Amino acid sequence: MSRYFERYEAETSRFFDEVISKEGTPRTHYDKMLHRFGQFSIDDIKARREIVNIFFRNQGITFTVYGEEEGVERLFPFDLIPRVLPANEWQTIERGLTQRITALNAFLHDIYHGQKILKDKVIPAELILGSQHFRREFVGVNPPLGIYIHVTGSDIIRDGEGNYLVLEDNLRTPSGVSYMLQNRQAMKRAFPVLFDKYKIRPIENYPQELLRTLQEIAPASRRDPNVVVLTPGIYNSAYFEHSFLARQMGVELTEGKDLVVNNNKVYTRTTRGLEQVDVVYRRVDDAYLDPLVFRPDSKLGVAGIVNAYRKGNVTLANAIGCGVADDKVIYSFVPEIIKYYLGEDPILENVPTWLASNPSDLKYILANLDSLVVKAANESGGYGMLIGPESTIEQQENFAEMIVANPRNYIAQPTISLSRHPSFFNDTELFGCHIDLRPYVLYGKTVTIVPGGLTRVALKRGSLVVNSSQGGGSKDTWVVDE
């Protein structure tokens, strides 16, 4: 075993460790990796770290730190130790997510058509109709193939026993897939020998699968559909990803001002005139999409694009109004949603969730603020959160006030100690860092999930927050066949 791992403290009595079992021995799917890392000296690791850094820097994989002077671009923190997922565990995740996304799509279709699930009182109607992401004006609109959520990324965690649980669904504009792809490229450069030793399922076909999905959802009348990516622009934190995906798919990357709508059709402005667009993979929020319909002050959107969409002349991916289904309150109903539409038991469990809008739950939440995680229903990126055990009395009192004032907007969950994975804290020392997993799900004629996903790592010692905006990093994720 490696000198690195000899000094590694897994603390398996407190956490589920991905590499070291409760008995203190390495899990078998990590054997070859530990053996290989055992051959490395500190200098070997530093040299590989350098290869990876140069790769990321040359690719322009940096993110801009807002509010600082121009030129402050940081490398996205990357951990050299890959996560290994055995094929049988991956199979459960794959089946579970396919089931979940299929049910959520059926739910969206129902909400925007007959609303049977509300009439059958499986979900209280006021939770849906009162959601800020419910778009009344799209009731009755039929997206091609009846698909709303073409690209999603649900966050999966493991609890203390190692069970895979879904923490949240991102059904609007999930980001990070470019990091998944680039992490793999970087690892191939830095650790070619290790790739020889494992049968790692490839993920490189993601851009082709994405393009295929987008072409499948084009308006039925259009042959050889013209797909574009719509980005908020170069100052968006995920801009690198938008341009990366456009380049990988070989389609145009557009900003709002590149598109015009004429006679309810969408066109790109080119040096040769106007060219019609059939599918827009948009990475712009609903609110900024069309100044005529949503925020009138939006400079990022395309005036008239929503009407073009309603007329069926262009397909938006994802559809408008999907946010109603990834609201953290609706999340707590996903097991019921799966049963209601598919008649099946959920393959992947939810994290237990209390709703502040439910009076008995509210009482429990207020009494246990010091041990629960409280989340605002509509925030993402790790904002608007109270982590009970790490909070001060003052913060708890603050949250209590906000929760009582607006119970619909809050949920609470037990503080789950996410599983840990050894990571290089610096290049000389390994430390157990909390991780999650975000696989990317494509939904066109069929549901496709490339094996693995983005493993996010809370690289701050002891931190539970894995979001990149909060100091998180990532590592390569290998689904391996034995």
Place this chain on the structure above:
Amino acid sequence: MLSRVAESLFWMSRYFERAENTARFLDVNFNLLLDLNKITHIENPSYWVALILVTSDKERFNTLYDEYSARTVTDYLVFNKSNPNSITSCIGLARENARSIIESISSEMWEQVNNLYHYLQNVTPQFVQNDPYGFYKEIKNASHLFQGITDNTFSHNEGWDFIQIAKYLERTDNIARLIDVKYHMLLSEAQSQPELVAGSEDIIQWMAVLKSCSALEAFRKVYLSKIDPDNILRFLILDRTFPRSINFSVCAAEDALWRISGSSRHRYVNNADRLIGKLEAELSYTAIEDIFSKGLHLYLADLEQRLVKVGEQVHLTYFAYHTPEIESSDIEEALPFTGVAGGRANWSQAQQHQQQQ
């Protein structure tokens, strides 16, 4: 090709070429002063003020510095971030444009812009002072490398043609300005030291102008060692085969414009083609005596004006393409010489920071 992409290709190329030419201006001035230091004082401000005069930047310079010296002029033209034409600013803007179309250019092109940008972040005034020759050579070579990479990794279609137009328009403008430096030097010397205008110093200065265009050797092959102003100007303005002559550059810009539009001789389809065609035709039938009879400085000033007009027409024809639905205010926002810089950053930066899931 998206109009925005074409415009960013254009400005990426133009700023890169501008950085190279500024490096050439400075490099030649240092060389010149080394050659001349027996005759005149190296800190003689008249040699430095000329560099500021040709960039039409005297006012801004004077608000920042109180003397013309090697130190202040180098700082202004290499490092100063409030000077949009400093080498650092130009490469920053070239990179910003490249970054906004990173999916359209080859990754090798991006790496080269990015490398130079990071190199410049680490260069100090002390470094340039210790080895000006090495530093300017680095900039020139980086630009040549970028052009070579572009030629060999980027499809030679419309986008490549926009890169060529930008490069050659910028180069033409810079050659004209460089020749004009010599004019300004002569002028300021005539006022201060009339006895020095003609003579060995004059020849050395003209040789420096040739060197800054990497033209001395090419010139000698044509004119042997007859280094007199008539021949030098004939070469730098009218030669049709040397890639840093005005005539060559105008022809190259014209070729690229015509490839894009499908124009041909006697048959233009837009105003950009018409103006560049007219300029090219005049250059082809101009003798050096015609230029002298008009006056060299006036001739060059007129040429620069006409290049600006060509640039404006390229903008209107290809980048500002609009339909009636688009308000004209959008078009005015994107005036030439701003590219992706400044204006655009302000209006949408805040909204672009929207939450990502």
